[in-house]
Amino acid sequence: MNSKLKLLAEGQNGVFSRGQAADCGYTPGQIRDRIRDRRWVRIRHGQYAEAVDLSHLPPWEQLLLSHRRLVHAVMNSMGADTVAVSHQSALALHGVPLWGPDLTEVQVSRMDTHRGGRIGGVRHHRGRLTEADLTVVSGLTATTVSRALLELACTTSFEAAVVSADAVRRDFPVSPDEWQRLQAATEFWPGSATARAALAFSNPLSESVGESRLRVLAHSHGLPAPVLQAEFADALGFIGRVDFYFAGYRTVVEFDGMVKYAGNTRERLIQEKLREDRLRALGLQVVRITWADLADPARVVALIRAAFARA
Known part of the structure; x- marks a missing residue:
């Protein structure tokens, strides 16, 4: 990979588009050759990354790293300011351990009037996001750690919610006022009872997923x-x-x-x-x-x- 494309990809978790590769000097034939001989891998349509060996990592870490790449590939192909990365996808960007939630599709929350649902391997959620709910991670607009945790906890199992809640309370200090604000905002969401139970059970002294x-x-x-x-x-x-x-x-x-x-x-x-x-x-x-x-x-x-x- 030439230095121009390498620098661009490093800012996108290793991901780049076909158009970005062309802008950095690669011809269509060179792009095809690199995909054919597996120097580059297709993350999703029109989005690529250099092949990396993850075999030394445990399976769940491999899934997490692959999901981060998928998140960048999705956001790289969507309009700016239309969505925020959310739920487990946001937690993955923040570096929060995950166990159990579905990582085959990217989770985003709409910031426009677009409908929700699953489109092209991306799960679009509808919900009111305030400035306090948003941050920037790895160059992408995403929900904050605390908001993403509650989004996840409302849509997954108690076990999966506790795994991430333990890690958030251990490594990402959140003020009691912020937890109160978010629990009030999500009080009537489907799955909110599981989220409250997981947060109450969570303990920052748990030092690992296991x-x-x-x-x-x-x-x-x-x-x-x-x-x-x-x-x-x-x-x-x-x-x-x-x-x-x-x-x-x-x-x-x-x-x-x-x-x-x-x-x-x-x-x-x-x-x-x-x-x-x-x-x-x-x-x-x-x-x-x-x-x-x-x-x-x-x-x-x-x-x-x-x-x-x-x-």
Whole structure:
């Protein structure tokens, strides 16, 4: 890619149009050649990007990055000031973790009199947007983090809403007055009850998508509310923080605790083993839950309840 097109694409999350490529000196034949040999990939009709290898990323991160490109491709082909990126598409632009919502189509909210509905892989929403609801992210007009979160929460599952709500409360401080304003504005929206419940349940101490999902799973199956990020120490000093501590049952639950440690796999295993031994020496039960376990909620609940019984 020549330097002129590269600079332009960098400002659009790697996306550029056929017209922009032509303006930067590429002939129709050169464009066809680059698509044919897969140096460039088609994001949507008339919108392209350089091919990148995402295989080193987990599947959900690949989806998120691909969706951001799709958002830029859509906005690059639409009239300025007609729509704002919204819902999960806005959260993706803001860098908020997502789990569960549909990322196959781009979500926008109309800022003109155009009707809503699905058109060409884009979901158009009707709604009143004020200046307080709008911002600019990566050069695109989008709803604010707080507005986008409530838009998502009204249109998705409780689990998906909590995953993003935990992250927003952790990484994007929003004033109580702003939450009040938005909840009043969305009070009678379809799905607003789910949004209110997810926001009330959310906790900024959840440090990852997996922890948020595990917390929702435990809540849904009637387990007691755990203490998050509890700290433990022994005669040797500080042991560490744990993801979940069920104090009434002297049980610690860790979600994929291996990611807490730097270094190679062997060092991680040794550090984790020593850490767990020290926790157990305090009379605690320790349960580790992995991503694969979340696919079998009954097994997760059985493991935790078995630890309660041993304690």
